[in-house]
Amino acid sequence: MSQKSALKKTRGLGSAKDGTAHFIKQRVTAVALLPLVGWFLYTVMSLVGADYETARGFIAQPFNAVMFLLLILAAFTHLRLGVQVVIEDYIDGEGTKLALLMLNNFFAIAIGAACAFAVLKTSLGA
């Protein structure tokens, strides 16, 4: 028998032991992405067919660099959580499921890191 009181068990934690954190993060990043994707659309429109220096110069501006970093953080968090649910819903075998869940995490973190590093390197010069 657990020593925890019923209230302690209930508060913030369900059977998965992380409560509603996944659900809430998915929604918070969704809300954050609404203006961020709108800004990204403006960016794309500004840089359609732009040459190398123009595109670099755009990202080098501090405001644009920060917006890109926020977009990357929100987008890759959101897609990691979303793809995780799809894998959990449709993949039956435990081994396959575990492998795909790991792959999903690696993909989101690796590609997200590559994007963020590229923005930083471009905006900080060198």
Added chain:
Amino acid sequence: MAEAKPRTTTSERPMSPHLQIYRWPITMLTSITHRATGMANAAGTLLLAAWLVSLTAGPEAYAMVMDLMASILGRIVLLGFTWSMSFHLLNGIRHLFWDAGHGFELTTANATGKLVLFLSVLVTIAIWVLAYSVRGGGA
């Protein structure tokens, strides 16, 4: 023994769901499309990564990525990505309203589903028309 023969009446009964009149409810269609576009958008981040990384890698890498994206295949992929993003974002707003407890009535859910499908196409067309006009119609 004759009693054990399969009754022909069984096969004359209508199937459920009745395949000739069966159609996907609009809410089911948008729900599945939301998942599919979400997966497509996740894959589409590779395009963003390719573009951002090419900007740090040098003018040759940037030119290569731009050429790839401007090719016919590249434009088809980008067009699909534009629609996928548009649909997922618009339908995402619908989901956020549901999370807040609004819009669950069947007539409302059906209407917003159709609206989202229509707007996603409209937004996609608008973005591409704008992109071509910004660029001046060149190749």
